[in-house]
Amino acid sequence: MSDALQIPTPPAAGPSGRKPGKILSRRNIFIYGTLILVSLYYLLPLYVMVVTSLKGMPEIRVGNIFAPPVEITFQPWVKAWAEACTGLNCDGLSRGFFNSVKILVPSVILSIAIASVNGYALANWRFKGSETFFAILIVGAFIPYQVMIYPIVILLREAGLYGGLTGLVIVHTIFGMPILTLLFRNYFSSVPQELFKAARVDGAGFWSIYFRIMVPMSLPIFVVAMILQVTGIWNDFLFGVIYTKPDLYPMTVQLNNIVNSTQGVKEYNVNMAATILTGLVPLTIYFLSGKLFVRGIAAGAVKG
Amino acid sequence: MQASISIKNLSLSFGALKVLKDLNLEVGQGEFLVLLGSSGCGKSTLLNCIAGLLDITEGQIFIGGRNVTWAEPSKRGIGMVFQSYALYPQMTVAGNLSFGLKNAGLPKAEIKERVDRAAKVLQIEPLLDRKPAALSGGQRQRAAIGRALVRDADVFLFDEPLSNLDAKLRADLRVEIKQLHQKLRNTMIYVTHDQIEAMTLADRIAIMRGGQILQLDTPHEIYNRPANKYVADFIGSPTMNFFDGKIESGEDPRFHTEGHSFPLHGYNFRSGAAVSAPAWLGIRPEHMVSGAEAENAPIRMDGVVELVEPLGSDTLARLTSGSHTLWIRMDGQAEVANGDRITVGFDAARANLFEKTSENRL
Amino acid sequence: MAAATGPARWHRNISAKIAAIPMIATALVIFIGGTAWTVVYSFTNSKLLPREKFVGLAQYERLWTSNKWLISIENLAIYGILSLIFALVIGFFLAALLDQKIRFEDTFRTVLLYPFALSFIVTGLAWQWILNPDFGIQHVVRSLGFENFAFDPLYNPDIVIYGVLIAGLWHETGLIMCLMLAGLRGIDEDIWKASRIDGIPMWKTYLFIVIPMMRGIFITAIVLVTSGIIKVYDLIVAQTGGGPGISSEVPAKYVYDAMFLSQNLGQGFAASTMMLLTVIIVVVPWAYLEFGGKRT
Numbered sequence: 001m002s003d004a005l006q007i008p009t010p011p012a013a014g015p016s017g018r019k020p021g022k023i024l025s026r027r028n029i030f031i032y033g034t035l036i037l038v039s040l041y042y043l044l045p046l047y048v049m050v051v052t053s054l055k056g057m058p059e060i061r062v063g064n065i066f067a068p069p070v071e072i073t074f075q076p077w078v079k080a081w082a083e084a085c086t087g088l089n090c091d092g093l094s095r096g097f098f099n100s101v102k103i104l105v106p107s108v109i110l111s112i113a114i115a116s117v118n119g120y121a122l123a124n125w126r127f128k129g130s131e132t133f134f135a136i137l138i139v140g141a142f143i144p145y146q147v148m149i150y151p152i153v154i155l156l157r158e159a160g161l162y163g164g165l166t167g168l169v170i171v172h173t174i175f176g177m178p179i180l181t182l183l184f185r186n187y188f189s190s191v192p193q194e195l196f197k198a199a200r201v202d203g204a205g206f207w208s209i210y211f212r213i214m215v216p217m218s219l220p221i222f223v224v225a226m227i228l229q230v231t232g233i234w235n236d237f238l239f240g241v242i243y244t245k246p247d248l249y250p251m252t253v254q255l256n257n258i259v260n261s262t263q264g265v266k267e268y269n270v271n272m273a274a275t276i277l278t279g280l281v282p283l284t285i286y287f288l289s290g291k292l293f294v295r296g297i298a299a300g301a302v303k304g
Numbered sequence: 305m306q307a308s309i310s311i312k313n314l315s316l317s318f319g320a321l322k323v324l325k326d327l328n329l330e331v332g333q334g335e336f337l338v339l340l341g342s343s344g345c346g347k348s349t350l351l352n353c354i355a356g357l358l359d360i361t362e363g364q365i366f367i368g369g370r371n372v373t374w375a376e377p378s379k380r381g382i383g384m385v386f387q388s389y390a391l392y393p394q395m396t397v398a399g400n401l402s403f404g405l406k407n408a409g410l411p412k413a414e415i416k417e418r419v420d421r422a423a424k425v426l427q428i429e430p431l432l433d434r435k436p437a438a439l440s441g442g443q444r445q446r447a448a449i450g451r452a453l454v455r456d457a458d459v460f461l462f463d464e465p466l467s468n469l470d471a472k473l474r475a476d477l478r479v480e481i482k483q484l485h486q487k488l489r490n491t492m493i494y495v496t497h498d499q500i501e502a503m504t505l506a507d508r509i510a511i512m513r514g515g516q517i518l519q520l521d522t523p524h525e526i527y528n529r530p531a532n533k534y535v536a537d538f539i540g541s542p543t544m545n546f547f548d549g550k551i552e553s554g555e556d557p558r559f560h561t562e563g564h565s566f567p568l569h570g571y572n573f574r575s576g577a578a579v580s581a582p583a584w585l586g587i588r589p590e591h592m593v594s595g596a597e598a599e600n601a602p603i604r605m606d607g608v609v610e611l612v613e614p615l616g617s618d619t620l621a622r623l624t625s626g627s628h629t630l631w632i633r634m635d636g637q638a639e640v641a642n643g644d645r646i647t648v649g650f651d652a653a654r655a656n657l658f659e660k661t662s663e664n665r666l
Numbered sequence: 667m668a669a670a671t672g673p674a675r676w677h678r679n680i681s682a683k684i685a686a687i688p689m690i691a692t693a694l695v696i697f698i699g700g701t702a703w704t705v706v707y708s709f710t711n712s713k714l715l716p717r718e719k720f721v722g723l724a725q726y727e728r729l730w731t732s733n734k735w736l737i738s739i740e741n742l743a744i745y746g747i748l749s750l751i752f753a754l755v756i757g758f759f760l761a762a763l764l765d766q767k768i769r770f771e772d773t774f775r776t777v778l779l780y781p782f783a784l785s786f787i788v789t790g791l792a793w794q795w796i797l798n799p800d801f802g803i804q805h806v807v808r809s810l811g812f813e814n815f816a817f818d819p820l821y822n823p824d825i826v827i828y829g830v831l832i833a834g835l836w837h838e839t840g841l842i843m844c845l846m847l848a849g850l851r852g853i854d855e856d857i858w859k860a861s862r863i864d865g866i867p868m869w870k871t872y873l874f875i876v877i878p879m880m881r882g883i884f885i886t887a888i889v890l891v892t893s894g895i896i897k898v899y900d901l902i903v904a905q906t907g908g909g910p911g912i913s914s915e916v917p918a919k920y921v922y923d924a925m926f927l928s929q930n931l932g933q934g935f936a937a938s939t940m941m942l943l944t945v946i947i948v949v950v951p952w953a954y955l956e957f958g959g960k961r962t
Binding site: 032034038042043046048049061064065114117118120121122126127130134136137142143144145146147148151154155174177181206207231236237242252255256260272275278279282283285286287290294 | 682692693696701716772774777781789796836840896917926937941945
């Protein structure tokens with residue numbers, strides 16, 4: 001019996017080898033066809049924005065928004081960046097861009113610093129009531145911002161921070177806290193507890209464990225948090241319009257004011273250039289980060 | 305014996321990676337065949353190919369004399385049981401058993417009859433209205449076996465069905481599967497990495513490594529006459545002791561290893577006679593004797609006990625003898641302590657010789 | 667450790683407590699305090715500034731007789747229900763396509779998710795341009811010879827909310843798809859194998875086995891989309907500005923306008939309290955199902 005293994009049996013008649021499958025099977029045509037069509041639909045707005053921004057206004061008036069530009073001009077981009085008017089000033093989006101950067105950098109750093117320490121305390125140093133506060137924080141993430149907007153206006157005004165960048169940074173830190181704290185708490189909880197215990201036995205305290213063990217081990221989650229915050233804060237409109245003054249408006253607010261300003265002739269090519277410019281930062285982050293972005297939104301989706 | 309499953313020149317590649325390499329395998333009607341190997345050896349892959357869940361690259365598969373190489377899994381006359389049970393969680397046990405049959409358009413009465421019969425065989429009648437979440441691990445696996453049973457298949461495929469269970473349940477279900485096979489006499493192919501399961505269940509075991517079958521034999525042969533050093537090392541716990549050395553042929557062939565020279569009288573060479581060559585000599589810990597018995601053994605050596613593991617029924621001891629480290633299995637009542645100097649011995653008839661480079665049995 | 671009893675207890679774990687101060691302050695002052703404050707002041711007749719003159723339910727009566735608010739609610743209901751249905755159905759369908767072990771999966775996923783990285787302002791402006799009747803789709807189709815073709819959702823008060831819906835779905839369906847894909851990837855491979863052995867067709871496996879198994883993901887997606895829908899604001903501001911007229915107003919915009927444009931704080935507080943109520947109606951049963959059961 002065991003010798004059956006050694007003797008190669010002559011191939012018998014009938015089907016043999018790989019199951020014949022056509023590359024152009026009905027199934028494949030359906031799957032790839034649908035995906036390609038849907039992808040084209042998804043890319044369409046981006047394409048239309050780009051071609052519109054490269055055309056001159058005369059061409060837009062007579063042409064078709066889907067047609068590629070006959071004569072490529074970068075004038076709309078220059079104008080969108082440096083000269084477009086918002087109704088209050090005419091220095092283009094550049095002002096909004098730099099405002100957004102000034103808002104973004106401290107907001108991202110502060111919100112991640114606070115949330116990571118919070119998450120670490122919740123994961124490894126639970127104290128009486130810590131879970132309750134965390135639960136409130138998570139439930140709070142579902143409260144519509146509109147309910148909390150005005151009390152924050154009052155608090156900031158009392159502190160003398162209303163209308164300035166500092167106030168907005170604080171607001172971003174507050175509203176980024178639930179999701180980021182959850183993200184860090186879950187991540188730090190998954191770090192082997194033995195490691196934490198071993199460090200404690202070695203005499204390390206709260207801060208030295210955080211800086212010497214947790215942070216170096218958790219760089220990926222810091223990157224995820226950064227992606228989440230950079231896109232979230234850059235794309236914010238509501239807080240920007242409420243908590244800053246017009247000359248400090250972030251890029252999204254500036255963009256909306258340029259495009260939807262009722263004064264003057266509508267320059268669609270400039271509008272589209274401005275729109276792309278505003279979307280460029282999150283898009284760059286998105287295309288560079290790839291799977292990490294997905295991981296960030298998946299982590300966010302766990303609770304909402 | 306009529307072949308129930310026959311696999312001819314089967315290969316499977318994923319791109320440049322060859323996962324299964326030109327396999328040939330005949331499984332007899334009613335035979336219980338176990339595919340055994342460590343993870344990544346291709347045993348589950350082979351099972352999935354037989355089931356039709358993976359499309360093969362080359363070769364043919366016959367089940368019950370029918371060429372099923374290109375057939376859909378459901379058309380191959382097989383039932384399959386998975387490690388994770390793979391029960392449909394939102395259906396009751398009865399729903400799980402009958403879903404495939406309903407879909408195949410069988411009459412209601414027949415479905416009921418088959419489900420009842422399977423439930424009776426597996427003694428899961430009281431569980432039929434429960435959902436999988438309300439079952440214990442053992443009950444779940446029984447329900448999963450039931451789902452394979454109702455298909456009235458000629459061939460059952462088991463993919464590590466007991467690996468998710470704890471040791472006690474595993475032993476119980478092992479016995480049940482064996483009884484089930486004795487009752488049904490279906491052909492069964494059973495994948496596992498657990499050698500106890502393999503040894504106790506199998507009519508024949510196929511030991512796999514790197515997408516190839518290294519040895520296909522009865523459990524007895526595999527244990528006593530492993531075809532190569534890998535199989536010898538893989539089967540048995542603690543593992544076989546190996547001596548590195550060389551064979552000296554002649555009237556009275558001997559095996560020379562550092563510090564010792566063993567007479568090979570009584571060893572059954574495959575080729576009939578010894579050939580001088582570098583080789584490994586392997587002897588199982590349970591084939592070594594100690595104390596008075598050792599004095600009479602054809603091969604003797606002295607060693608110092610450096611570790612004792614009393615298991616109750618037996619005692620395992622590790623000793624060093626010169627540059628060699630040996631495990632020996634002794635009677636549970638044997639009194640032995642660290643530092644003891646004892647004599648151990650064995651008979652070359654019980655030993656295994658493997659060629660140094662090919663590691664094949666000599 | 668044993669020494670940490672009695673008077674020494676409060677400073678046990680003191681660093682963690684100090685580190686948690688921002689979280690505790692946010693939870694108590696902003697989330698609880700702020701919400702309570704707004705709810706309380708929704709019963710006052712605050713105008714330009716908050717004041718403690720309580721007028722009972724007067725603000726709510728005014729709210730529910732305000733045409734703008736009623737339109738906002740109607741729009742939110744239409745937009746919400748349709749975007750929930752379409753996002754879930756399309757998102758699941760696309761995820762199922764991507765789960766067929768296809769080539770270029772990453773490319774397709776990247777393309778389908780990129781709108782989610784953009785702000786609602788960008789999304790709204792892009793679709794405002796495409797739906798522009800004088801230059802966009804309507805113009806293009808007319809110039810192909812279909813002179814009477816009409817597709818101007820943003821300028822037609824009756825269908826403007828569907829124009830917003832198109833943009834909203836473009837923005838969020840990729841996210842739902844990613845969630846669904848993660849859910850599909852979480853389904854045990856063996857379930858698929860078992861259903862193939864049982865000879866169940868693929869669509870039946872999805873419908874009767876896989877989708878019921880993904881109940882949790884569906885509920886999460888519903889809660890996620892719903893809480894996003896209730897907050898929808900930027901998209902409207904950018905795409906329609908609430909127009910034409912007030913035909914595409916939504917509650918979040920009503921709140922903003924009342925608080926910051928028409929100096930009618932009381933109305934803003936009442937409207938935002940209604941938004942809170944809607945969220946509670948959606949989230950509480952979910953939270954109860956999701957977390958309440960496990961504690962027992």
